[in-house]
Amino acid sequence: EVQLLESGGGLVQPGGSLRLSCAASGFTFSNYAMSWVRQAPGKGLEWVSAISGSGGSTYYADSVKGRFTISRDNSKNTLYLQMNSLRAEDTAVHYCARALTHCTNGVCYSGAYYFDYWGQGTLVTVSS
Amino acid sequence: DIQMTQSPSTLSASVGDRVTITCRASQSISSWLAWYQQKLGKAPKLLIYKASNLESGVPSRFSGSGSGTEFTLTISSLQPDDFATYYCQQYNTYSGLTFGGGTKVEIK
Numbered sequence: 741e742v743q744l745l746e747s748g749g750g751l752v753q754p755g756g757s758l759r760l761s762c763a764a765s766g767f768t769f770s771n772y773a774m775s776w777v778r779q780a781p782g783k784g785l786e787w788v789s790a791i792s793g794s795g796g797s798t799y800y801a802d803s804v805k806g807r808f809t810i811s812r813d814n815s816k817n818t819l820y821l822q823m824n825s826l827r828a829e830d831t832a833v834h835y836c837a838r839a840l841t842h843c844t845n846g847v848c849y850s851g852a853y854y855f856d857y858w859g860q861g862t863l864v865t866v867s868s
Numbered sequence: 869d870i871q872m873t874q875s876p877s878t879l880s881a882s883v884g885d886r887v888t889i890t891c892r893a894s895q896s897i898s899s900w901l902a903w904y905q906q907k908l909g910k911a912p913k914l915l916i917y918k919a920s921n922l923e924s925g926v927p928s929r930f931s932g933s934g935s936g937t938e939f940t941l942t943i944s945s946l947q948p949d950d951f952a953t954y955y956c957q958q959y960n961t962y963s964g965l966t967f968g969g970g971t972k973v974e975i976k
Contacts, residue, residue, distance in 0.1 A: 784967055784968075784969050785957075786967065787965040801964060802964070835911055835912075841959070852900065852961050853959055854900075855904075856923065857914075858913070859911060860911055
């Protein structure tokens with residue numbers, strides 16, 4: 741059974757930092773891209789970042805580019821999101837998700853992902 | 869980024885009703901569209917990918933159609949478990965993955 745368990749959320753002051761983790765089990769972690777998606781209180785879903793299975797390719801939403809860093813440790817089956825220079829608008833439940841892409845005529849479109857399994861989410865609150 | 873617009877934002881329906889939700893893309897995304905269901909306080913759940921492919925384990929009353937810029941999610945006979953918020957998401961190419969604003973299906 742695929743399981744994704746996020747941790748690391750909490751209350752942080754504006755300008756502060758936080759590192760989220762996502763422990764994965766039930767599948768061969770290194771074979772899959774992974775992603776972070778967030779949801780502000782009472783709002784819709786917003787894609788944040790994604791990383792290829794090897795970790796060699798990373799992708800970011802414009803709203804977090806230069807402030808957040810996605811990484812993974814395939815030996816530990818764990819995904820990370822380092823969040824720096826946090827702002828009030830980063831307040832949200834952050835979900836990790838397993839990411840799938842599409843392939844046409846043998847060409848797979850890295851970065852063009854949809855999400856088949858999601859964790860339960862971890863809440864990040866940015867407030868003074 | 870490609871913008872995704874869902875309509876309606878809220879839908880009131882009764883058990884047994886046929887329900888249709890529309891998602892429009894600001895430019896063509898071929899068939900690279902997914903639909904998710906989210907219940908209050910829970911993580912989203914994948915329902916449909918590539919516009920019309922039903923994810924394993926999802927009831928057959930859910931179906932998706934469309935290509936290019938216009939897509940629909942249909943629930944053929946609404947069940948009590950289906951009252952939730954539904955989101956579309958495009959994954960055409962990497963130009964920023966985007967979700968629609970959501971459609972809340974409420975009990976009439």
